[in-house]
Amino acid sequence: xxxxxxxSCVISGAFRSRSGRKLxxxxxxxxxxxxxxxxxDAGLEVEAIDGLSTYPGPxxxxxxxxxxxxxxxxxxxxxxxxxxxxxxEMPGQLGAVINAMMAVHAGLAEHVLCFRTVWEASAQRxxxxxxxxxxxxxxxxxxxxxxxxxxxxxxxxxxxxxRYFAQTGATREQFGTLASxxxxxxxxxxHGQFDMPLTVEDYLAARMISDPLCLLDCxxxxxxxxxxxxxxxxxxxxxxxxxxxxxxxxxxxxxEECAAMMWSRTALRPRDIGAAQLYDGWSILTALWLEGLGLxxxxxxxxxxxxxxxxxxxxxxxxxxxGGQLSAGRMHGFGQLYEACVQVRGEAGxxxxxxxxxxxxxxxxxxxxxxxxxxx
Amino acid sequence: xxxxxxxxxxxxxxxxxxxxxxxxxxxRCQACGHYQHPPAPVxxxxxxxxxAFEPVSGRGTVWSYTVNRYQxxxxxxxxxxxxxxxxxxxxxxxxxTNIVDCEPEAVTxxxxxxxxxxEVDGAYVPVFRx
Numbered sequence: 001x002x003x004x005x006x007x008s009c010v011i012s013g014a015f016r017s018r019s020g021r022k023l024x025x026x027x028x029x030x031x032x033x034x035x036x037x038x039x040x041d042a043g044l045e046v047e048a049i050d051g052l053s054t055y056p057g058p059x060x061x062x063x064x065x066x067x068x069x070x071x072x073x074x075x076x077x078x079x080x081x082x083x084x085x086x087x088x089e090m091p092g093q094l095g096a097v098i099n100a101m102m103a104v105h106a107g108l109a110e111h112v113l114c115f116r117t118v119w120e121a122s123a124q125r126x127x128x129x130x131x132x133x134x135x136x137x138x139x140x141x142x143x144x145x146x147x148x149x150x151x152x153x154x155x156x157x158x159x160x161x162x163r164y165f166a167q168t169g170a171t172r173e174q175f176g177t178l179a180s181x182x183x184x185x186x187x188x189x190x191h192g193q194f195d196m197p198l199t200v201e202d203y204l205a206a207r208m209i210s211d212p213l214c215l216l217d218c219x220x221x222x223x224x225x226x227x228x229x230x231x232x233x234x235x236x237x238x239x240x241x242x243x244x245x246x247x248x249x250x251x252x253x254x255x256e257e258c259a260a261m262m263w264s265r266t267a268l269r270p271r272d273i274g275a276a277q278l279y280d281g282w283s284i285l286t287a288l289w290l291e292g293l294g295l296x297x298x299x300x301x302x303x304x305x306x307x308x309x310x311x312x313x314x315x316x317x318x319x320x321x322x323g324g325q326l327s328a329g330r331m332h333g334f335g336q337l338y339e340a341c342v343q344v345r346g347e348a349g350x351x352x353x354x355x356x357x358x359x360x361x362x363x364x365x366x367x368x369x370x371x372x373x374x375x376x
Numbered sequence: 377x378x379x380x381x382x383x384x385x386x387x388x389x390x391x392x393x394x395x396x397x398x399x400x401x402x403x404r405c406q407a408c409g410h411y412q413h414p415p416a417p418v419x420x421x422x423x424x425x426x427x428a429f430e431p432v433s434g435r436g437t438v439w440s441y442t443v444n445r446y447q448x449x450x451x452x453x454x455x456x457x458x459x460x461x462x463x464x465x466x467x468x469x470x471x472x473t474n475i476v477d478c479e480p481e482a483v484t485x486x487x488x489x490x491x492x493x494x495e496v497d498g499a500y501v502p503v504f505r506x
Binding site: 140144145146147148151152155159160162163166208210211213 | 379380381382383384385388392414439440441442443444445446448449452456458459460472473474485494496499501503
């Protein structure tokens, strides 16, 4: 395909704020830290930012899932913007980045700041569980179907996992291997959330939340923020050598649909991929993305992630090289794209995947809230 | 077990009150016969605008299930089984529900189940038993 909109823009800056379980830092402070970090990383003056994009905006589904919207950011940084958008209705969390790319391609902005902040660790302490918050919120239209049955978010992951096990013969040991490999990766990541390795035996002994989904299949709620700057590819103001290209995006609903769209927009093929940064809100989603993206044969996701050598940093297809959300914390999709940028730039230090600059595939979301990208 | 009462709206009242006579009723397109759940004002199959709640057999199979170990609701101590039941009437016609009246360990994928209702303040919550 020629003249695709992805070619008009690059990620010129990327930054991840301090993050953790007990940061005791105001979440808006984290947003500002990431925003200013990304702008500086792009080599831009703050005044150069003329667009803003975020997910989910100032109003989220549950406490801690967001900290301020585009208008808050505009006010805080004193920006003069030409274009902005934010909200929950978009193709996955990275829809915020895709929207920014479209705005740059359309000429509505030259440098769009994209940001995502979570403070779910603090929210858990301050206001309790997400399940309770849903009952108290304006989502009663949806929760009438779940509340009488005592359904919490992880139960959805468990239902997926149970059926996946039954249909493919996948095992808990295989998912334990994925968790263990991701933990190893996170120990080499300054943003990692743990000090200790995790063995498959540790995983198998972990508290069961909803059979067969255990605590270590769930990502780790943290406070933190990640920001990117999406710039015109022909901008003279950015450092072209450090610019990261988005080779292709997928914005359809569903894993396979998203992947099919992405692969249709590029000559690259799964064999060209250097590493996969796959969403792991629950570990089962990583297996579903792996299959959906065509990185392994249908039904073979469990076997693939159960092969430690294959998915480790020096393996055939390294997965979640920063530790993923299981071990580097729930940055809600933006962490996966951040790690892809770091790897493509060759700035991952000890956890750098060997073999030189290779494209990374990034996927975020689940079910009917999905997006994926090839980062080159 | 004390379930939370579902938040009933005008669009969903017929569903939640259906169990008063022991029968499950789902929204059905009057043009093409397609069932849908949850109920919406248009048929996703033929875009028909005439929908009515009609009784279904109340029989189905367990599409997937999980034994929940975490207390999400005050009146609902774990463990209990959350499941998606695929109804006999139509492939892909699924209801998120609980499997009741059996040990959690007895539930299996594909198991045949039948509806019954738990009343909560005038709302009849469909649950399924072997």
